[in-house]
Amino acid sequence: MNPQDLQVIRALIAKAKRWDAFFGVLGILALMVGVLTFCALFLDMAIQGVPRLDADFFTNFPSRRAAGAGILSAWVGTTLVMLVTALAAVPLGIAAGVYLEEYAPKNWMTDIIEINITNLAGVPSIVYGLLALGLFVYQFGFGQSILSAGLTLALLILPVVIVATREAIRAIPQAIREGAYACGATTWQMVADHILPYSSAGILTGVIIGMARAIGETAPIITIGALTFIAFLPPVPFTGDPAAGLSDWLFAPFTVMPIQMFNWTSRPEAAFQVNAAAAGFVLVLMTLAMNGLAIWLRYRLRKNIKW
Numbered sequence: 001m002n003p004q005d006l007q008v009i010r011a012l013i014a015k016a017k018r019w020d021a022f023f024g025v026l027g028i029l030a031l032m033v034g035v036l037t038f039c040a041l042f043l044d045m046a047i048q049g050v051p052r053l054d055a056d057f058f059t060n061f062p063s064r065r066a067a068g069a070g071i072l073s074a075w076v077g078t079t080l081v082m083l084v085t086a087l088a089a090v091p092l093g094i095a096a097g098v099y100l101e102e103y104a105p106k107n108w109m110t111d112i113i114e115i116n117i118t119n120l121a122g123v124p125s126i127v128y129g130l131l132a133l134g135l136f137v138y139q140f141g142f143g144q145s146i147l148s149a150g151l152t153l154a155l156l157i158l159p160v161v162i163v164a165t166r167e168a169i170r171a172i173p174q175a176i177r178e179g180a181y182a183c184g185a186t187t188w189q190m191v192a193d194h195i196l197p198y199s200s201a202g203i204l205t206g207v208i209i210g211m212a213r214a215i216g217e218t219a220p221i222i223t224i225g226a227l228t229f230i231a232f233l234p235p236v237p238f239t240g241d242p243a244a245g246l247s248d249w250l251f252a253p254f255t256v257m258p259i260q261m262f263n264w265t266s267r268p269e270a271a272f273q274v275n276a277a278a279a280g281f282v283l284v285l286m287t288l289a290m291n292g293l294a295i296w297l298r299y300r301l302r303k304n305i306k307w
Contacts, residue, residue, distance in 0.1 A: 049278030057278060061231040066271030071279050073230045074260035081256055084150020085214050090207055093158050097165025102191055121159035128156045129223030137224055144225030147250040152220050157210030164206020168199035200301040208294045212287050218258040228263045230255045257283045
């Protein structure tokens with residue numbers, strides 16, 4: 001190779017490195033725009049809301065007096081709704097993803113199902129609220145309850161969990177499947193002992209994204225009849241006179257944190273704006289705690305994998 005060709009190659013490599021550095025800087029700037037925007041909003045919310053946080057704020061019901069208003073019914077309602085959402089969406093979404101990747105035949109029907117699942121991930125949340133209003137509230141008779149809200153949000157995040165599960169399973173090398181089959185394993189043994197443990201990190205990432213979206217949703221919850229002002233809690237099982245049943249809390253009226261915040265921000269008094277900032281700060285902390293739990297579970301699952 002003559003020196004002229006080497007010079008051309010060096011010029012091409014230098015140009016490629018310049019473009020690589022340019023896109024690296026561009027990516028960092030794009031990341032920083034999102035991160036700094038969130039940090040600025042979160043800091044402003046913390047400055048306004050943290051002084052309002054005390055024991056009474058967490059143990060008092062909403063009130064027409066801003067100084068005595070609290071988020072007891074809102075954070076309890078949010079916790080219970082998220083519990084129902086997780087119990088409904090996570091097992092069903094993972095099972096559907098495993099079936100589509102490992103069991104479903106590759107034909108036109110499967111292709112139609114896959115296309116519809118992908119499209120459902122982008123459907124506006126209000127559409128799920130209208131669907132749930134007709135299906136859960138009226139058709140199934142669940143009423144305007146915690147169960148209806150949890151199932152509505154489960155429908156909302158189900159496509160996200162399914163898609164994330166499928167992508168995590170696709171990332172597992174085919175050699176692992178072939179090795180399991182070569183040792184005489186059945187499809188379920190291969191999935192349970194190899195595919196699910198190795199793909200657990202990706203699956204939990206999808207669950208985190210879905211649950212983080214669900215905890216902040218307002219439109220579908222309002223559509224099915226969540227209350228903007230509630231001064232009581234769902235019945236605790238086996239308490240009261242007569243004693244509440246084990247599942248009575250599922251059919252109790254409810255409110256959630258985003259609706260409580262919307263109620264306070266719609267009021268003109270500045271004190272209610274401070275309450276809304278404090279509630280938003282708590283909601284972000286609840287989201288981070290939920291994500292932290294999922295990350296810890298992902299770490300534990302990874303640690304227990306036998307290579």
